[in-house]
Amino acid sequence: MATDIKKCIAKMDKKSFQDDLIEWFVKEQRExxxxxxxxxxxxxxxxxMLQQTKVNTVIPYFTRFMEEFPTIETLASADxxxxxxxxxxxxxxxxxxxxxxxxxxxxxxxxxxxxxSPEEIAxxxxxGPYTAGAILSxxxxxxxxxxxxxxxxxxxxxxxxxxDIARPASRKxxxxxxxxxxxxxxxxxxxxxxxxxxxxxxxPTSPSCLLCPVRxxxxxxxxxxxxxxxxxxxxxxxxNVQLAAGIFKDSQGKILIRKxxxxxxxxxxxxxxTVELNLEFKRQRxxxxxxxxxxxxxxxKINDTIGEIDHVFSHLKWNIHVFxxxxxxxxxxxxxxxxxxxxxxxxxxxxxxxLKMFQQYLEFTKA
DNA sequence: AACACGTGGAC
DNA sequence: TGTCCAAGTGT
Numbered sequence: 001m002a003t004d005i006k007k008c009i010a011k012m013d014k015k016s017f018q019d020d021l022i023e024w025f026v027k028e029q030r031e032x033x034x035x036x037x038x039x040x041x042x043x044x045x046x047x048x049m050l051q052q053t054k055v056n057t058v059i060p061y062f063t064r065f066m067e068e069f070p071t072i073e074t075l076a077s078a079d080x081x082x083x084x085x086x087x088x089x090x091x092x093x094x095x096x097x098x099x100x101x102x103x104x105x106x107x108x109x110x111x112x113x114x115x116x117s118p119e120e121i122a123x124x125x126x127x128g129p130y131t132a133g134a135i136l137s138x139x140x141x142x143x144x145x146x147x148x149x150x151x152x153x154x155x156x157x158x159x160x161x162x163x164d165i166a167r168p169a170s171r172k173x174x175x176x177x178x179x180x181x182x183x184x185x186x187x188x189x190x191x192x193x194x195x196x197x198x199x200x201x202x203x204p205t206s207p208s209c210l211l212c213p214v215r216x217x218x219x220x221x222x223x224x225x226x227x228x229x230x231x232x233x234x235x236x237x238x239x240n241v242q243l244a245a246g247i248f249k250d251s252q253g254k255i256l257i258r259k260x261x262x263x264x265x266x267x268x269x270x271x272x273x274t275v276e277l278n279l280e281f282k283r284q285r286x287x288x289x290x291x292x293x294x295x296x297x298x299x300x301k302i303n304d305t306i307g308e309i310d311h312v313f314s315h316l317k318w319n320i321h322v323f324x325x326x327x328x329x330x331x332x333x334x335x336x337x338x339x340x341x342x343x344x345x346x347x348x349x350x351x352x353x354x355l356k357m358f359q360q361y362l363e364f365t366k367a
Numbered sequence: 368a369a370c371a372c373g374t375g376g377a378c
Numbered sequence: 379t380g381t382c383c384a385a386g387t388g389t
Contacts, residue, residue: 050385057375057384091373094388128387148385168368171386195385204383205378234382236370265372313373352374 001176008159008219009180017217018183018190024213025193028200030055033062038188040114040139041072041103047134048099048126052092055199061090072114075100076107084268084349091352093269098126116140129171134191143187145178147171150198151191156230157202157220166233238317244288245274245354246323247361248300254339256296256327257348265313270348272357274320284321296337298329306364311353322357324364 029035032055034046045065049058065086069075075083080100087096102124106114114135115121122132133146145151152165152174159177163170183190201208209221220226248256257270275291277284285302293299302325309320333339340348345358 047385052372052384052386053374054376054384089374091375092386094372095386098387126387130386134385146385149383150385192385199385237381267372311373313371315371315373 001173005159005161005173005177009177012159012181012217014181017181017214018186020213020217021193021197022183022186022189025189025196029192029196030200033059033066038139040116040135042066043139044114044127044131044135045099047131048095049090051095051131053090057090061087072103072107072112076104076112080268081349085347088269088349089352089355093266095126097268101125102127114139116142118142118144129175133175137187137191141188143179143182143184145175145182146191146195147174147178148195150195150202151178153204153230154194154198154202157207157226158214158218160219160223160225160229162229162231164233165230166235238312238315240317240319242277242279243274243318243320244277244284244323245272245320245357246288246292246300246302246325247272247306247358248292248325248327250327250331250339252339254341255345256331257338257340257345259336265316266351269351271350271354277321285323288323296327296331298327298331300325300327304364306357307360309353309357309360311356318353320353320357322360324361 034042046058046062049062049065068086069078069083078100080097083096083100084093087093105124106112110120116136118132118136121127121135122129127135130146130148133144136142136144137146149165152170155161155174155177156163156165161173161177163173197212197214201212205227207226209215209218209226212218212221215221218226220229250256255272257272260266260269260271262268273288273292273295275288277287281287289299289302302323304324306322306324309318309322311318311320331337331339350358
């Protein structure tokens with residue numbers, strides 16, 4: 001850790017800082033469904049859901065997930081398709097596949113009890129340095145750092161740290177700092193308080209310093225530079241991808257869906273037949289038809305152009321041209337290719353762009 | 368280290 | 379519309 005950060009910590013009244021921070025948290029913390037007890041499984045699930053995801057988005061998912069998979073046992077024995085369906089719309093779907101994989105390991109290797117050693121916790125799939133620290137401190141009361149974006153922002157201001165928080169290496173600086181200042185009496189409150197402060201008071205733009213319980217301990221506020229911190233370099237823009245996709249029905253009116261590959265983008269979710277377009281060769285309907293024939297053995301009859309779907313991912317922009325049509329020959333169902341009714345469709349987990357696409361199709365056929 | 372990996376909301 | 383995000387992890 002840099003010497004100026006050490007100096008800053010050295011001259012801080014740690015006890016007073018911890019007391020002010022924790023007192024505020026105990027009084028002002030939000031009532032959240034995962035704060036009702038300290039069940040390590042619930043804490044774990046909530047931490048995975050909260051990765052890169054807003055609290056308000058997570059709440060309904062968490063509640064439903066806990067009703068369907070209330071214990072390690074129930075999640076371990078669940079079908080992956082059910083688990084993905086419960087995650088539908090939350091994004092970063094590998095989170096929940098890793099979670100189930102890790103839960104199965106806890107079930108088998110640790111008798112269903114979430115381990116409480118840093119090494120064992122951190123070895124679980126999908127549990128990185130942040131989540132390991134969060135579980136250890138919140139569920140087990142251990143004084144381990146749990147450094148997320150909030151903590152880096154808050155501490156960059158309080159301790160006047162100018163490291164670029166977009167750099168992976170920066171997290172270690174903040175972990176060292178937390179180790180120095182964490183409350184050993186209430187590590188759970190301390191870590192949660194830092195994050196809660198980041199979410200409610202010490203926000204990215206226009207922090208509410210006048211309401212801040214630790215304003216007197218904050219170097220950035222003291223220097224009047226709270227809006228200049230943290231330093232964060234920006235990310236690059238998304239790459240454009242053009243696709244064509246179709247809602248295809250067989251003679252019984254059943255819709256053809258297929259499972260996506262088990263790795264990569266939207267792994268193991270379901271989709272309508274889709275092809276990435278070769279832009280030099282512009283005939284979209286023809287490219288979609290050819291793709292369909294290659295995979296399912298016969299050409300479909302494409303009836304209509306439904307419209308377009310634009311969808312932005314973290315690193316991609318999809319532009320989907322949407323068609324509908326009919327299947328002209330028998331198609332063999334497999335575990336990865338199914339013909340389903342509109343009702344049965346609800347049982348399968350689809351990425352949001354395909355949910356949008358189906359909505360658009362329904363509106364089109366109604367009109 | 369750099370990039371893949373989702374989504375909906377704020378401004 | 380565009381930009382930036384929000385309790386990160388795997389490779």
